[in-house]
Amino acid sequence: MSIVEIRNLSYSYPGLNKPALTNVDLTIAKGDFIILTGPSGCGKTTLCRCLNGLIPHFYSGDLKGDVIVTGLSVKDNPTSKIAQHVGFVFQNPENQLFALSVEKDIAFGLENLALPRDEIRKRVDRALDIMGITNLRENAPYELSGGQQQRVAIACILSMNPELMILDEPTSFLDPVAARNLFEIIYIFNKELELTIILVEHRLDLLCTYANRVIIMDKGKVKADGIPRDILSSKEVLSLGIGIPKVTRLYNELRASGIHLGDPPISVNEIAQEIRKLILND
């Protein structure tokens, strides 16, 4: 079953004559874990803004084509309605946290939905628990570390019970260990809560083992779409200047020198196994 249907979508920001998106067609299945990547300025963030209705309800400009998310046409439904189905986590958690305690920040979205008090309490507790931040309940978001803030931001979104979660470079401000932990939590959402994930990211080395699909954009168009292993080793993608993991690049370099190592690797373990096989001849 598809959760997103995009048909012939084009969009230009007001005042810019260059379109940000040109004739995008895309279907996303329920349960997909998608990495959305591409060169700086390629239209990734713009595409995400079309999925939660920020375009066209917040950004004006020229929108053509159809965007249907969880069965709702984004053009014909207000963002408040779409927000109940689509959660959006921004790059910098500072930009979305504002309350004086973590608990109040999580409750804010739920209060706006006018949910009963007990239901709000239940959902806040659950989101705190899933994100492992129950101990931060009373803390002010601004006194937390970047990694903790990003967990709070995700808890806010999670409490709304979205079907689709979009994360725009959520680990930019995190150290590598915190980034990896966050990807693991998102992966668990994807598997256990059957939450569809669209994750915008440049650093693919930490991420590509979690996703089942990579979509690469360039100049407002979808340039490649498929499973990470195939996409990351394709020549066309290399020429776009995507941040291919080092082990995949090493595989490509060795192949160019006449050394063939089985299927393209997307992790250190995979290429280590292949090299061992080659050297030990088994």
Next chain:
Amino acid sequence: MIEFKNVSFTYPSGAEALKEINVKIKDPDFIAIIGENGAGKTTFIKHLNGILKPTRGEIYINGLNTKKASVAELSRDVGIVFQNPDHQLFCETVEEEIAFGLKNFGFNKDIISERVTWALNLLDLTKYRKVSPFMLSGGERKRVALATILAWDPKILVLDEPTIGQDFNQKDKLRQFIIQLTSQGRTVIMVTHDVEFVADCNPKIIVMSHSRIITTGSAREVLTNFDILSKASVIPPQITQLFSQLSDLDLPQNIIDLYEAKQLIIDLTKRRLDNESL
């Protein structure tokens, strides 16, 4: 030259963000500062142009004690590009944004125009000259912030997380540009979590953890020291991890570079073929 003499810094909240920092950075040099979230990296660089002054100890920038100099004075020599470009962009167009600092330093009109054109061109922003910075993507805004600082050509350039939102090509341009700056006698200090970028750049490394400098050394020494990296929440580069996993195949354990790794594996396969033919 930058010199920290026994520097400690405590925020008004009581959090001690720097503890007994002693470090000397000579010109020109290229330094990466790595470490976990909250290690004190950003607090460290805010001391370089006097935004923060040490609670204890002294800092000298080219002989000037930062306690006795204004931020304006120090900024002429030390340009800092902060992590979040939205904290430093505010003008109506990219062009005005870049000209702003130059005007404040009192450059004449011709030089301003020349420097603005140079910086736009260098960072691939010429097509956005008349566009509002807030219409640009995150990665593009980051480049505008860099252009505003580069335009006045500070002797010491400090970059806080310069690779955020940058694609592979932009990162490679940034790397080449940093190397060019250091060859012209400039010093570049970058704070980053992007360990693969550090491996590509091969700078000297300062590792911070829990408000202290826990080690300094070459990229090769530091990035292959798994104990130190783990203390600072840094995951080793993929190439280093790979060679560690293959340590039983008699491969060296101090490898961070992709092309060096490639040559070693090619040599290893040749040795195996030679052994077979014996």
